[in-house]
Amino acid sequence: xxxxxxxxxxxxxxxxxxxxxxxxxxxxxxxxxxxxxxxxxxxxxxxxxxxxxxxxxxxxxxxxxxxxxxxxxxxxxxxxxxxxxxxxxxxxxxxxxxxxxxxxxxxxxxxxxxxxxxxxxxxxxxxxxxxxxxxxxxxxxxxxxxxxxxxxxxxxxxxxxxxxxxxxxxxxxxxxxxxxxxxxxxxxxxxxxxxxxxxxxxxxxxxxxxxxxxxxxxxxxxxxxxxxxxxxxxxxxxxxxxxxxxxxxxxxxxxxxxxxxxxxxxxxxx
Amino acid sequence: xxxxxxxxxxxxxxxxxxxxxxxxxxxxxxxxxxxxxxxxxxxxxxxxxxxxxxxxxxxxxxxxxxxxxxxxxxxxxxxxxxxxxxxxxxxxxxxxxxxxxxxxxxxxxxxxxxxxxxxxxxxxxxxxxxxxxxxxxxxxxxxxxxxxxxxxxxxxxxxxxxxxxxxxxxxxxxxxxxxxxxxxxxxxxxxxxxxxxxxxxxxxxxxxxxxxxxxxxxxxxxxxxxxxxxxxxxxxxxxxxxxxxxxxxxxxxxxxxxxxxxxxxxxxxxxxxxxxxxxxxxxxxxxxxxxxxxxxxxxxxxxxxxxxxxxxxxxxxxxxxxxxxxxxxxxxxxxxxxxxxxxxxxxxxxxxxxxxxxxxxxxxxxxxxxxxxxxxxxxxxxxxxxxxxxxxxxxxxxxxxxxxxxxxxxxxxxxxxxxxxxxxxxxxxxxxxxxxxxxxxxxxxxxxxxxxxxxxxxxxxxxxxxxxxxxxxxxxxxxxxxxxxxxxxxxxxxxxxxxxxxxxxxxxxxxxxxxxxxxxxxxxxxxxxxxxxxxxxxxxxxxxxxxxxxxxx
Numbered sequence: 153x154x155x156x157x158x159x160x161x162x163x164x165x166x167x168x169x170x171x172x173x174x175x176x177x178x179x180x181x182x183x184x185x186x187x188x189x190x191x192x193x194x195x196x197x198x199x200x201x202x203x204x205x206x207x208x209x210x211x212x213x214x215x216x217x218x219x220x221x222x223x224x225x226x227x228x229x230x231x232x233x234x235x236x237x238x239x240x241x242x243x244x245x246x247x248x249x250x251x252x253x254x255x256x257x258x259x260x261x262x263x264x265x266x267x268x269x270x271x272x273x274x275x276x277x278x279x280x281x282x283x284x285x286x287x288x289x290x291x292x293x294x295x296x297x298x299x300x301x302x303x304x305x306x307x308x309x310x311x312x313x314x315x316x317x318x319x320x321x322x323x324x325x326x327x328x329x330x331x332x333x334x335x336x337x338x339x340x341x342x343x344x345x346x347x348x349x350x351x352x353x354x355x356x357x358x359x360x361x362x363x364x365x366x367x368x369x370x371x372x373x374x375x376x377x378x379x380x381x382x383x384x385x386x387x388x389x390x391x392x393x394x395x396x397x398x399x400x401x402x403x404x405x406x407x408x409x410x411x412x413x414x415x416x417x418x419x420x421x422x
Numbered sequence: 423x424x425x426x427x428x429x430x431x432x433x434x435x436x437x438x439x440x441x442x443x444x445x446x447x448x449x450x451x452x453x454x455x456x457x458x459x460x461x462x463x464x465x466x467x468x469x470x471x472x473x474x475x476x477x478x479x480x481x482x483x484x485x486x487x488x489x490x491x492x493x494x495x496x497x498x499x500x501x502x503x504x505x506x507x508x509x510x511x512x513x514x515x516x517x518x519x520x521x522x523x524x525x526x527x528x529x530x531x532x533x534x535x536x537x538x539x540x541x542x543x544x545x546x547x548x549x550x551x552x553x554x555x556x557x558x559x560x561x562x563x564x565x566x567x568x569x570x571x572x573x574x575x576x577x578x579x580x581x582x583x584x585x586x587x588x589x590x591x592x593x594x595x596x597x598x599x600x601x602x603x604x605x606x607x608x609x610x611x612x613x614x615x616x617x618x619x620x621x622x623x624x625x626x627x628x629x630x631x632x633x634x635x636x637x638x639x640x641x642x643x644x645x646x647x648x649x650x651x652x653x654x655x656x657x658x659x660x661x662x663x664x665x666x667x668x669x670x671x672x673x674x675x676x677x678x679x680x681x682x683x684x685x686x687x688x689x690x691x692x693x694x695x696x697x698x699x700x701x702x703x704x705x706x707x708x709x710x711x712x713x714x715x716x717x718x719x720x721x722x723x724x725x726x727x728x729x730x731x732x733x734x735x736x737x738x739x740x741x742x743x744x745x746x747x748x749x750x751x752x753x754x755x756x757x758x759x760x761x762x763x764x765x766x767x768x769x770x771x772x773x774x775x776x777x778x779x780x781x782x783x784x785x786x787x788x789x790x791x792x793x794x795x796x797x798x799x800x801x802x803x804x805x806x807x808x809x810x811x812x813x814x815x816x817x818x819x820x821x822x823x824x825x826x827x828x829x830x831x832x833x834x835x836x837x838x839x840x841x842x843x844x845x846x847x848x849x850x851x852x853x854x855x856x857x858x859x860x861x862x863x864x865x866x867x868x869x870x871x872x873x874x875x876x877x878x879x880x881x882x883x884x885x886x887x888x889x890x891x892x893x894x895x896x897x898x899x900x901x902x903x904x905x906x907x908x909x910x911x912x913x914x915x916x917x918x919x920x921x922x923x924x925x926x927x928x929x930x931x932x933x934x935x936x937x938x939x940x941x942x943x944x945x946x947x948x949x950x951x952x953x954x955x956x957x958x959x960x961x962x963x964x965x966x967x968x969x970x971x972x973x974x975x
Contacts, residue, residue: 287497287498287501288497289495289496289497289498289748290498
């Protein structure tokens with residue numbers, strides 16, 4: 153099956169809204185029709201054809217060759233199929249995506265996977281702040297699905313997370329999992345200061361924690377069967393990208409006691 | 423500069439013109455008699471088109487603190503409806519609570535040339551006027567809210583002389599640059615703070631011992647005797663409560679012939695019949711309105727979709743918080759003198775209650791005979807955003823369309839409404855009364871709402887389409903003070919409207935007792951409380967129009 157290919161003509165000088173470019177919405181459209189889609193809301197008006205050379209046929213897959221930190225809302229509301237971006241993306245990539253796969257082979261801007269509801273988002277570079285975070289007025293951040301960031305993340309990753317899994321292979325910024333209400337965040341290089349601040353429920357996992365807050369209580373080490381089940385699930389959904397299995401009994405911190413206090417931080421190296 | 427509008431079909435109810443082909447001449451912003459042989463600078467050929475005065479919305483929440491709260495609370499409303507910058511217009515956003523600029527543009531693009539903010543509480547007057555100053559294209563004005571403020575309730579409880587109360591009412595009009603007086607849930611907003619959760623017409627306020635009936639009679643008399651043209655603008659007791667039709671009836675009868683305007687009466691016309699204890703009281707209200715010539719109303723039609731209710735009635739808005747959609751709301755006190763409740767609402771056509779509200783509003787429109795005493799409103803944004811007006815006009819003018827829409831609503835609600843049996847269709851003449859001549863006469867706008875000689879050149883030209891919704895949504899031309907501002911439903915010139923105020927005479931001696939009161943209880947000094955003319959005219963952008971008031975009785 154050949155993918156629809158969009159090749160960037162020149163680095164864009166203004167922010168583009170790429171939310172119309174998802175396989176579900178492009179299905180059945182001819183190349184000429186796709187070229188006419190507006191991707192800039194301002195009075196100047198820019199279309200896909202102005203910015204990209206379009207080839208292939210619309211189907212389950214979309215391949216964007218070339219990237220820019222001005223590509224906003226890449227894969228927003230994506231539902232089924234695969235989007236690959238060879239390069240960076242800007243703000244709100246994968247926002248409210250329902251299912252399918254979004255593969256970003258570069259860096260992502262702020263609010264990556266904001267209010268994600270399903271599917272898999274993979275970023276080979278780093279991500280900005282507020283990963284999965286809600287927009288103003290919204291109640292939930294990440295609400296399902298899986299996000300894997302190979303590089304680092306900015307502050308407030310997994311803010312107001314409700315459900316789903318976030319795996320960060322690189323370093324995490326401050327206040328990961330702030331005001332979290334559910335779901336799992338794994339920081340493979342360890343958790344930074346402020347992790348889980350104001351969390352109500354949910355799980356943060358990492359080898360170490362930079363500075364333990366006074367509102368988290370050390371509950372000792374535990375043998376948790378659920379970790380084995382979770383590891384099997386990660387391997388099934390993520391394959392090689394799955395976080396390493398947790399061998400020993402992790403130390404469990406409960407908190408944040410300044411909030412509901414039913415959240416947990418699991419530290420796998422003491 | 424002389425403009426000639428040639429050959430249009432003119433609907434000008436104030437001058438009794440019903441669809442006659444006429445030429446209209448506008449010289450320097452004012453409509454003039456056909457000049458003998460003057461040179462025409464611009465001529466617009468309007469053959470086959472419909473010409474009316476610019477429309478006037480007598481009740482739309484476009485200023486004051488509650489809109490700002492609505493905007494702060496509903497960022498999704500902004501995100502969902504962004505408006506990009508145009509070559510003349512500035513960017514904006516918002517569906518239910520649009521930004522000020524967007525509201526002004528949208529009104530003008532629909533052929534409206536004047537809008538009135540009905541709930542400006544005196545402590546918020548500065549904010550309200552600033553927001554209205556930021557609303558371009560249209561003339562505006564505001565009604566000052568009294569009736570739950572401490573100073574007035576003390577006066578009433580102490581059985582002060584009516585002259586003193588009149589002075590206070592007139593002082594408020596001057597101090598807040600208002601054109602009329604509004605009362606919201608008379609005494610009820612104050613009673614809410616004394617833990618009362620309802621206040622019926624004859625129920626006593628636990629602290630002051632007064633009843634809403636006292637408030638209504640006193641204020642209505644004061645407004646009448648001061649010679650303010652617009653009668654007391656009443657948002658009655660028990661808004662939205664099933665069975666409130668009784669209260670509305672008692673209010674109409676209890677006014678004893680004093681002039682009164684009952685606003686968004688749809689929300690006050692609910693019975694308690696049927697299995698769900700919710701039914702239409704429209705027929706009962708319409709009968710009383712028809713027989714009481716001292717009463718005028720606006721409807722506050724509900725139309726389906728997402729909106730945001732905003733009212734000074736904190737007591738009733740607190741009761742509505744359970745229906746908030748999305749689930750968030752603000753109910754607050756303001757300076758201990760009034761309240762404010764902002765509750766987002768999504769009216770659904772499949773909901774029995776919402777569908778019946780929709781039907782009740784339309785029943786009222788169709789059952790009240792005299793279009794001079796009923797005005798077309800949705801109580802923006804409480805029943806629906808004002809952008810739904812063209813849709814509402816089509817519902818009133820097109821029985822076939824109305825019946826089609828009825829097929830889509832909750833079948834139980836449709837079955838329990840008499841709407842299907844009402845054959846009335848509004849004519850263009852009646853629509854012109856309801857949206858132009860009527861509000862202008864009621865508000866005392868001397869040179870607005872008609873096309874006679876001496877009227878201001880606020881003129882809207884429509885295409886005569888069978889689809890009335892399309893016709894009223896995109897006027898061909900809109901003139902503001904004789905300048906072409908909208909062409910084909912798009913803004914071609916941005917202008918700034920005037921602010922209309924009423925300034926009845928009063929005895930300035932009242933300031934002595936007010937000054938004492940302000941020093942003792944208020945957070946703001948009396949002199950800072952008052953709005954000066956300069957604040958409205960800011961940098962010469964604004965303009966004040968002082969509408970005449972009758973001699974003090």
